[in-house]
Amino acid sequence: MTAEKLGITACLALTDEFLRAIRVTRTKRELYELMEAVTREMGFRHFALIHHDDLTTDRSDRIDVKDYPAAIAERLIGQRRYRRDPVIRACLFAGSAFLWSDLPSIIRLDRQDHHSIEFGAREGLNEGITVPHFRLNDCPGSCTFAGAPCLLRARRYLGPAQMIGTFAFQAARRLVRAAGAPPAPPPRLHPRPRDCVVLAGRGYSNKQIARELGLTPRTVDGYLTEARRLFESHDRTELLVSAVLAGEIGLHELSRGQPG
Structure with a gap:
């Protein structure tokens, strides 16, 4: 068997193992530990499973399971810059999982975007994969794996990340529903x-x-x-x-x- 086929087999085995585990995940802590394990297995340093909303306060109706550097979490969440973040904006236009290095082909990057990307790279988020998640009548969100040692390794896991990210977000939504938290009404424009x-x-x-x-x-x-x-x-x-x-x-x- 060629090295390429061995790589594909390993990716499929990892995805299958994750899907088996995610189906029996019952708590936020279990979800965090599972995401942490699969992130490391794929060769990334950090992950974020979040709703694209104001997460400055602990809200039981919103998903916020992440392992981001403190400076990144403060910038995106604490300073509420998520709405200006190029990765989150790209989620609105990407039809599936995308590499951060492909951002210029998805959205037009301005000076603030380049500054955000450079800031992330300094904090260890040099390359990543983000899986957008949209569902009717639900706040959009995403699953991100970031901090890959090289582009080739990240690209290798683009397909598995799509499946893992989709099922991870579905599991997180299941945990939110189990908590019985009603969705917060959005602001209404006249x-x-x-x-x-x-x-x-x-x-x-x-x-x-x-x-x-x-x-x-x-x-x-x-x-x-x-x-x-x-x-x-x-x-x-x-x-x-x-x-x-x-x-x-x-x-x-x-x-x-x-x-x-």
Whole structure:
């Protein structure tokens, strides 16, 4: 048997062993230990199984099982920069598990994104695999394995990570449901502010939004300011990500034609 086939066999065996174990996981602690073990087995240093939501307080209706460096957890969660994080933004557009090195082909990276990636690399998150998780009427989330020693090793586990990440998130959701915690109601945008947010997401300026909706630019500015306050967002990028994560607007609404 060739080395490549031996590698495939090992990946399949690891995935099968994980799936057997995850089905009988009954507590958050057991889930953490299982994720820790499979992360190390794949050659990564850290993992994160999280809902893409404000996790600054311990909420029984949200998934937050992670082994991230303290500085990364503080940046993403403590400072609530998750809405501006390039990996979390990429989850909105990637159809399946993706390598962090492939981020430029998924989203447009700006200076803040490059700074975030460099910060993560300094903390040991040099390469990773993230598996997006979306379910109707549920807050989006993801499963991430990060800190691989090399790109080739990370790419080798892209397929297993997809299956492991999907089943891990399903198991975490099962534990949340077992706790009997009702989902927190998302903030609600009124129709006109919502229209402004959608058009802003398509790249319209305030003047273009005003012309499209028959409003004054000042009114549009007020609606967008109201929306940013509602979602505690500092700029348009954070506002759009927050509105999508909260289920207020759909990604399909942002892909229609640009203004003329």
